[in-house]
């Protein structure tokens with residue numbers, strides 16, 4: 001059995017109770033460009049903690065400040081304010097020591113296209129100063145783990161997007177990192193390739209690796225994360241497990257209704273539906289969100305809410321009752337969908 005665990009050693013500075021990463025008031029302000037303009041605050045004073053063995057996520061839309069946060073954690077971009085402690089160390093003082101104990105999967109694959117699959121790992125092993133025999137053994141183990149053993153001697157260029165991503169993940173594990181940082185690990189992959197990556201990340205988690213990741217896919221956050229923060233405009237809007245967030249910020253079910261494209265029925269329905277909020281016991285509508293293409297009615301009993309809608313004389317062209325998701329949490333917290 002392949003053991004990919006990043007087993008703690010006595011040399012570790014962080015105890016099991018101590019967070020592996022602790023950020024307090026963390027900020028990243030980019031200076032004005034040469035062409036002028038104002039300084040830009042990408043990360044606006046955020047607090048969070050990463051605990052050993054968990055999968056912790058940053059969920060937010062493009063531009064929320066997720067990558068900027070990951071780059072500060074990866075010691076490639078210094079914080080411009082607040083406090084950041086990684087594995088008990090200060091990145092301003094000990095960035096090399098920290099980097100040696102991290103694995104980083106950047107948003108864009110940065111594989112060496114000139115080299116073959118195996119060589120991409122070998123070169124990284126040398127970069128981390130590992131012994132030749134150790135690199136060879138680890139490379140074989142990791143290629144098996146990411147299901148690329150049969151491609152070990154192939155060039156990188158013709159690999160599919162999913163394979164390249166898996167190779168990047170293997171490469172990030174060459175130094176047996178205590179924390180694996182993944183910036184949008186499945187962006188750009190097709191659904192099948194995403195599931196293969198998720199499966200590998202699950203296995204890493206099971207073997208005890210601590211993961212910190214960013215995503216704008218709510219299903220990815222729900223599938224992978226033990227705990228997550230919802231991030232928007234450089235700030236943290238909420239924190240908790242996916243289930244806690246849904247319980248705190250949404251109802252059990254959501255009724256989605258759509259109207260004919262000409263919009264006449266919808267305009268008439270608006271006031272009638274608004275009057276349902278807070279009325280009725282079963283199927284009580286907690287709140288309504290109007291999106292350009294549909295109206296969402298939040299209720300613990302979607303079917304009863306639909307009956308109430310019909311009771312107003314409103315006739316949608318389509319309706320759907322579904323369970324609440326993190327997308328609903330985001331919508332509630334920000335008034336926007338994740339893909340706006």
Ligand SMILES: Nc1ncnc2c1ncn2[C@@H]1O[C@H](COP(=O)(O)OP(=O)(O)OP(=O)(O)O)[C@@H](O)[C@H]1O
Pocket residue numbers: 030031040041042060061062063064065066067068069216
């Ligand atoms: N070097 C930079 N100089 C100026 N502004 C920057 C720089 N890097 C990022 N930004 C800006 O900071 C904001 C946050 O960017 P960041 O990449 O952290 O967001 P994100 O949540 O990771 O989004 P994405 O999913 O698009 O990567 C964006 O508005 C971005 O344009």
